[in-house]
Amino acid sequence: MAVRLQDVAKQAGVSVKTVSNVVTGHVHVAPATRERVQAAIDILGYRPNLSARNLRHGRSGLIALALPELDSPYFAELARFVVQAAEEHGLTVLIDQTDGLADRERLVMAGFRSHLIDGLIMSPVGLGPTEIAEHDGHIPLVLLGEKVGAGSADHIAIDNVAAAREATEHLLALGRRRVGVVGNQADSPAGSGVARLRRQGYEQALQWRGIAADPTLIADVPTFGRKQGADATARLLDSGARPDALFCFNDILALGALRMLAERGLRVPSDVAVIGMDDIEDGRWSTPTLSTIVPDKVEIARCAVEMLLNRMGITGAMPSPARDVRAGFALVARESTFGRT
Template sequence: MRVSLKDVAQRAGVSIKTVSNVVNHYEHVTPAMRTKVQRAIDELGYRPNLTARHLRKGRTGIIALAVPELGNPYFAELAGAVIDAAAEHDLTVLLDHTRGEREREVLVSQGFRARVIDGLILSPLELDTEDLAARADDVPLVLLGEREYPLPYDHIAIDNVAAARQAVRHLLDLGRTRIAFLGARTDSPNRPAQLRLQGWREELTAAGMDTSDRFAAPTGGWDRGDGATGMARLLDSGVRPDAVFAYNDLVAVGALRVLHERGLRVPWDVAVVGFDDIPESRYGSVTLTTVAPDKRAIARLAVESLVRSLARASDKKSGVQPPVEPELASVTAPFELLQRESTLGRR
């Protein structure tokens, strides 16, 4: 027979309400009481009926995560971190793959899954402010990534300009003077590539180094092949960098391949820095120095933001008004520069 809250309460010698408070992670339970109830839960093997719990709250217990490309290792790792963070709140995650296409991002943001999900975490690339402003769906939304929208939505991102400057500073500290940026884009000031290009330019300008366009190498996309093509094109143009700061790790991996083919030694002839800290950066023949966004922090902040929004919605539906309207947050998540063989060599 299924173990009930009443069974747990009898085993722990407490009220059913106390057991419910522990199971639902309410804050106002003493550590001693929480330990006592948890011991009874473990002994009896109690498992909450999550479906019934969510239905009582008028929810499905499902949130969605929409990212540009699930095949990209960064987004795959981020998705795993979101799933783990959501599980701590008894939430299931539905994954959407937008391919970075505006039409699909609009479709997702406008709520075509509104009857299925309680909230949405969206990492947009092409979505415009006007698209979000026209959003009629009342499903809570949290935005990820570097595109900024002057609209009332929580937004979680790292400081790309600061991260890029730290990467370039590392190369300057190693004595590099001809530092190229591989993966430049100039079509939107809010996209990550443009922000990272801005950080590259600011740090080099502060050091009095060359920031001319000949060192800002564009790529058609941001995969390994794009990095290889962009690196080859840069070398063929006659530019001879002694360091490369790549838009992301995939671009950097492509660049590493071309440098090897051209007989250029990494890091002695050309040092390379990537961005994202994907698994490939840790296990290549030359491990990659990279900027590592804290993916778990990003995931946790995004899920917690949705949980708060859902709680406010439940209070509002119950007629409970918060004393102060909460301020929507633009939260900067942490990052670190991981120094490896592609800049330091083997030690």
Template sequence: MAVSLKDIARRAGVSQATVSNVVNGYRPVGEATRAKVQQAIDELGYTPNLSARHLRRGRTGIIALAIPELNNPYFAELADAAIRTATRRGYTLLLDYTDGDRDKELLVADGFRSQIIDGLILSAVHLDRADIMTRTSETPMVLVGEAIYGAPYDHIVIDNLAASHAAVRHLVALGRRRIAFIGAHIEANRAPSLLRLRGYTEALSAAGLPFDPELTVTTSGFRRGDGAAGMRELLRLPQPPDAVFAFNDLIALGAIRALYEHGLRVPEDVAVIGIDDVEEGRFSIPTLTTISPDKEMIGRLAVEKLLDRVEGRPTNPPTELQPPFRLVIRESAPAA
């Protein structure tokens, strides 16, 4: 026989309205009362019918996270955090894959799955503010990543300039003077690459080091092979670099592989630092020094902000939120 809210209220010695508030998270409930209700729920084996609850409110209980890459560990870790947060809130998270394709991103942003999702978290690569401003879908949306700024949507993004400054400052503190950047993109307006390159040049200037365009390598992608190819290009210079700041950890790991193939030592000959703090960098040889964004917070904030919009709770106007990052010093660029 199905357990009802009335059964729980009788067992806990509280009103049915109080049980409803606990189960649905409508209003704050005192810890002692919440504990009594939760004990009754556990004893009676009550399981809420989430599908029915969402349907009663005119929702599906499904949200989507659209990402540009499936084989990039950064997005896998971000998705993991988002899925766990959505589950805690009683929602199912659908993973959508755009392959960084502009047409697919436009399709997703403009409500391609609006009949089955209550809201969208979008990590775009090619879209800009103008694309988002012409969006016709009314499905709530939260933006993640660096591609779009100034749109009227909540936006979760790390401070790329500050992160790049921190990486280059660390290399300068190690006494490195020919610091290269791998990961400038062939599309000059790609915001993440542009911001990290700008941070790199600003940090060089602040350290009194000249900007040498030969030390900036343009790549077509942001994977290990792109990093290896970029490093080989740098090693052909009359004066190769003594340090590398990579657009992300995958490029950094590819660069380390190319240095190994050329008989060079990391960090003795060339220090290497990346951004993302993917798990692979903690087990590479050498382990990878990196800028670590708080991916757990990024995923959690994205889901929480989206569900605030979906559920119509009083919220502030759309805002840009910047989760923190930290420099994680490992073997590829150890402390001086």
């Protein structure tokens, strides 16, 4: 069952180390020997034991990607790019679902996969900034998303304030003046990150146009789901706030909003224009198609992996100041703000 270097060595009539050298290609091996060893490898069907290898040089080549949800399109797409980027560097990605639960995030960060993992890319939701800052740095860490100010960890995200400002401005430029917000989150210690920043952007855009913020246009949600988007939209419509546009804090909320608007017989965009954020695949095929902020997911993924590698390279406790990178984004106008409907 288990074919070891030793078996190959015996078969080829060489030492174990020589076989190892052939497998890894490290040292000069005479072509004749190499060929003989290779033949033995093929015959026996040898496969290196990665556990042993990892044990030997203290690296596993595995990194973990901790995300709240795999079945949220944004994270699924992001995961794909992270896996690709990691692969380019010879790393394998192990995906961990935290469900946005603080407990699970804490567990992952504490390194319950111990030495199995060389590094961690995490998108924290449940954990507050203070708790993240307590990260003891025993494992290289890169944070995705909106939690800022973690001491020993790098961080990458788009400029959420600017992006939200641009989204809002887009709606205002269409002449809309009662721009509703779907996705606000009252300041809970956890989860406040994204929502707070995006709301800031929204308010800045209003301010620049000299429009007074109307608190009745703000709808809160407990989490970012289609149902929550639909519910919040319903509340907004029922409240008599009469929005002529909706800025949804992400595309999933927006899809829920579109659904609710359709149910209420409101036309998009003529009655209510809608914009989201994230550019998930669904938004390109919904009816109407969804205008949105497109974060550069490829850049985010690539950058996260590179920062992690960087941090992994530094073996010891060398602090090396935490980097905070802003990824690019762009606005794409689709039917939900420009359509003919």
